[in-house]
Amino acid sequence: MAVFMILFFGPDLLASATTQHIDYSTLLTRVQAHQVRTVSVGSDGTITGTLTKGARFTTQAPLWALTTGDLASRLENDGVQVSAYQQSDTLRQLIVSLLPTLLFLGAAVWIGRRMQGGLTGGGSGGLGGLLRTKGRVTDAERPATRFTDVAGYEGIKQxxxxxxxxxxxxDRYRRAGARGPRGVLLMGPPGTGKTLLARAVAGEARVPFFAMEGSAFVEMxxxxxxxxxxxxxxxxxxxAPAIIFVDEIxxxxxxxxVGAVAGHDEHEQTLNQLLAEMDGFSGDSSVVVLANTNRPEVLDPALLRPGRFDRQVQVPLPALADRERILYVHARDKCLATDVNLSKIARATPGFSGADLANLVNEAALRAARADRDELSAADFDQARDRLVLGQRDESSVLLxxxxxxxxxxxSGHALxxxxAPNADPVAKVTILPSGMALGVTHQLPEDERRLYNEAYLTDSLAVRLAGRAAELVVFGQASTGAGDDLAGATRLxxxxxxxxxxxxxxxPVAYPVPSSTYLDAEAPDRPYAEATQRMVDHEVARLLRTAEQHAIDLLQRHRRALDELTGRLLEEETVDGQAVYEIAGRPATPTTLVPKEAS
Known part of the structure; x- marks a missing residue:
């Protein structure tokens, strides 16, 4: 660069240092005194020349002097040698012509050095960095998560x-002739703690733990x-020995x-390589693959066969006992009031995942903090549950x-x-305070964790869902739009x-289950039966709903006095406890439920 500057700009700089700058009037005076030998006139009016003594000078002529011929006649009469030249911006032309070449050469050198460093393993950039895995190695001594931090799921942890x-x-297993598993696949709904279990493995294991997301393998x-x-x-x-954890495999x-990825070379090559590494010619039992997913139905069958993922562990939504343990884990660093009963809260949260329960405890703590309290009360947990299930309560919403x-x-119809109903879940609370999209809510608290539902329970559930509309028909003689969600839920059931x-x-006794996601709420639109069968299904659904609605109407008509009393109580207090509902209905506070019949 220094040689370039000297060659191209050195002569001009040297000439500029030895050139005298004069004004146009001085030039005319020296021409008249016969002191000017040569003159060169540029296209922009710049005049350069030499004096009779050899000194160089430069000046700027006005435009009128060049156009009127006055300067030319004076120079000609004085015998000065005159020449003209076309002026150009040498620097700009040079930059425009050489800059692309310089940029190209610089980029070529930079890319060459990056590729050389990547291919030889130096640094994390270049082609080697692009091909290198993005896996994270977790030191077995550093993770803080242990199996004791994962509440419940004792069989899965075992x-x-x-x-x-x-x-x-x-060696302990080799002596017995046992071959260790190549892979363990954790399957379950979102939020059930699959990744938390993997972190606990990293904390418990005294072997290297490689963690990587499934999407990190996919590139363009x-x-x-x-x-x-x-x-x-x-x-x-x-x-080795080591554990590889692939999140969302x-x-x-x-x-x-099959599906949208059919024929995608990158996807198929990645999967084929994974299959070969897990159980191919280079199979190694000292490396175990741990993976999780909530979409097992989309996985390739070759990935699920024995020898690759030998164990497929179901991680379901936590049962009642597990929910209680999870609540204890998340509430152990909280200050709970004496009226907080975590067992009751666990009963009130059927279908909650571990992540939902953690969010419930955190929402209750936020409500206590907003009230400037250190203790979390039972009301905080109740309001937090309503917030998560129904939405934020709108205090400014005023009904006519x-x-x-x-x-x-x-x-009142729902609650009564x-x-x-002898098989319905017990009533815990009724309120007419708007929350989210709901104008009122009736909370039912299951006594036990159900895994088997008999026909009587499902029939009473239909009656309870349609009881709000039935109460409107009994009292007003007409229904309103408030039963839209109830009708949708009853129809689905x-x-x-x-x-x-x-x-x-x-x-x-036939079943036509619609194919759907195993753990995600996504149903396929296709139905595996004919139109005639669909007409029978529609007829039977309508019959069940009409029967359930009539059953609710008959119950409310026979207990019309209780319906009016509970309605007045709600209008006066806005929220009524379940104990008061049973007192008004004249039933014991803990109704007995029928034991489901045994099924083969």
Missing amino acids: EIREVVDYLQRP FVGLGASRVRDLFAQARQA DAIGGRRG PTEQRTVAVHE VAAL AVRMVREFGLSDRLG
């Missing part, structure tokens, strides 16, 4: 603990995913040749008197039928009773 024990003491360049799989397993074998383990009475009648559970005399 299966995973056996894998860790096999890697730590393989064909072959990069397979290269990263090879690199990940190569690192694990060097540190369905990102790379989907069925080949007629609307408020309609809502009170509607919720639930209290009077009735459709499953007819189509999946075989609880229709007309359709018979």
Whole structure:
């Protein structure tokens, strides 16, 4: 660069240092005195020349002097040698012509150095960095999560603990002729703690733990995913015995040749490489693959066969006892008031995952903090549950008197039928305070964790869902739009009773389950039966709903006085406890429930 500057700008700088700058009037005076030898006139009016003594000078001529011929006549009369030249911006032309070449050469040198450093293993950039896996190695001594931090799921923890024990003491299993598992697949709904279990494995194991997301293998360049799989397993074998954890393995383990990814070379090459690494010619039992997914139905069958994922562990939504343990884990660093009963809260949260329960405890703590309290009360947990299930309570929402009475009648119908029906879940609370999209709510608290539902329970559930509309028909003689959600939920339940559970005399003991996601709420639009069958399904669904509604109407008509009393109580107090509902209905506070019949 220094040589370039000297060659191209040195002469001009030297000339500028030895050139005298004069004004146009001085030039005319020296021409008249015969002191000017040569003159060169530029296209922009710049005049340069030499004096008779050899000194150089430069000046700027005005425009009129060049156009009127005055300067030319004076120079000609004085015998000065005159020349002209076209002026150009040498620097700009030079930059425009050389800059692209310089940029190209610089980029070529930079890319060459990056590729050389990547291919030789130096640094994390370049082609080697692109091909290198993004797996994270977790030191076995550093993670703080242990199996004691995972509440419940004792059977699942025992299966995973056996894998860790096999890697730590393989001789113990070899003496018995046992072969350790190649892979363990955790399957379950979102939020059930699959990744938390993997972190607990990392904390309990005394072996290297490689963690990587399934999406990290997927790239736009064909072959990069397979290269990263090879690199990940190569690192694990060097540190063997080791555990590889792949989070959301369905990102790379989907069925080949099926669905939207059919024929996608990158996806299939990555999956093929994973299959070969887990149980191919280079199979190694000292490396165990731990993975999780909530979409097992999309995984390739070759990935699920024995020898690859030997153990497929179901991680379901926590049962009642597990929910109570999870609440204790999340509430152990909280200050709870004496009225907080975690067992009751666990009963009130059926269907909650571990993540939902953690969010429930945190929401209760936020409410206590907003009230400037250190203790979490039972009311905080109740309001937090309502917030998570129904939405934020709108204190500014004011109903018209007629609307408020309609809502009170509607919720009173739900609560009374639930209290009077022998198989319905007990009533815990009734309120007409708006929350989210709901104008009122009737809370039912299951006595036990149900896994089997008989026909009587499902029939009473339909009656309870339609009881709000039935109460409006009994009191006002007409229904309102407030029963829209109730009708939708009752219709979904009735459709499953007819189509999946075989609880229709007309359709018979047949089932037409619609293919859907195993753990995600996504149903397929196709139906595996004919139009004639659909007409029978529609007829039977309508029959079940009409029967349930008539049953609710009959109950409310026979207990009309209790319905009016509960409606007045709601209009006065806005929230009524379940104990008061049973007192008004004249039933014991803990109704007995029928034991489901045994099923083969």
